[in-house]
Amino acid sequence: MSSEFTDLHITFSKQSLMVLNLAIAFIMFGVSMGIKKSEFLEIRKNPKSIITGVFSQFILLPFFTFLLIWVINPLPELALGMLLVAASPGGNVSNFYSQQSGGNVALSVSLTAIATLGAVFMTPFNFEFYGGIYMDKKDIQQITIEFIPMFMTVFTILIIPLIAGLLMANKWPQVTKKIMKPIRFLSFGILITFMIVAFSKNIDVFTTYYKYIILLVFLHNALSFGIGYYTSKLAKLPVKDLRTITIETGIQNSGLSLVLIFTLFDGNGGMALLAAWWGIWHIISGATISYIFQRGVKKTD
Numbered sequence: 001m002s003s004e005f006t007d008l009h010i011t012f013s014k015q016s017l018m019v020l021n022l023a024i025a026f027i028m029f030g031v032s033m034g035i036k037k038s039e040f041l042e043i044r045k046n047p048k049s050i051i052t053g054v055f056s057q058f059i060l061l062p063f064f065t066f067l068l069i070w071v072i073n074p075l076p077e078l079a080l081g082m083l084l085v086a087a088s089p090g091g092n093v094s095n096f097y098s099q100q101s102g103g104n105v106a107l108s109v110s111l112t113a114i115a116t117l118g119a120v121f122m123t124p125f126n127f128e129f130y131g132g133i134y135m136d137k138k139d140i141q142q143i144t145i146e147f148i149p150m151f152m153t154v155f156t157i158l159i160i161p162l163i164a165g166l167l168m169a170n171k172w173p174q175v176t177k178k179i180m181k182p183i184r185f186l187s188f189g190i191l192i193t194f195m196i197v198a199f200s201k202n203i204d205v206f207t208t209y210y211k212y213i214i215l216l217v218f219l220h221n222a223l224s225f226g227i228g229y230y231t232s233k234l235a236k237l238p239v240k241d242l243r244t245i246t247i248e249t250g251i252q253n254s255g256l257s258l259v260l261i262f263t264l265f266d267g268n269g270g271m272a273l274l275a276a277w278w279g280i281w282h283i284i285s286g287a288t289i290s291y292i293f294q295r296g297v298k299k300t301d
Contacts, residue, residue, distance in 0.1 A: 023190045028116065028157070032169070049237050052237060052241075061227055061249055063130075080135075084127050087127040087130075089256070096188075104240040119253075150264060216274065251286050
């Protein structure tokens, strides 16, 4: 099956891909340094919220993304990009937005840790499962989905930095306390700068194809926030936990998606454009949702 994106491939140099890998790993390293044993104990004290958050992110989001694709029938490469973003774990900036919105930060950090560990299996599984069904139904043969290479990529840029950060926090707690915040801001700044620069270098491609991705990403991202919000509502969670799970489900690690696209899918143009715009848009939408929640906090004070 051919589409406007069939012959479009956005190629990153090896150096650019290395910078992107390092930026995501650096972010994970910074986040993991702030994870405390007491926050892992939150799982025991608050299992309902943890289970709801994991269920919302790894089960409901990929499933409803698949349903959304069948309803609106986007171009095949964009559909696969949506599935890959939905299969990725939550974005690390969700911890910041959870704090800004008056959410449960301990829950947010716990979910980040669990999602990172779970992504090693769940990201390749969900993408292979739903992507396989989609490609079979649409008779798409151009893109090969391989579980093991995706598993190894996710493990390398998420799990190794997670373990390194935890070990550092345990061995050098005082040093960690001093450098943790600067590393978080620096790593996040590097990633955002990199994505903006990379996006600007392909601005001609974006101006040609933006009509295919703007509304699609808006709908998909709104669906993500909605899944987190209403799942928490149905579970009758505390307001702070609801805010956190809404943000955790709506903020996806699109940077990881880009790494997978350029590493495993030959820089597929449609997938890359969608994931890149997701990475920019969810920063804006996350800030907006946080502001709305924050206003709610002030009204109840």
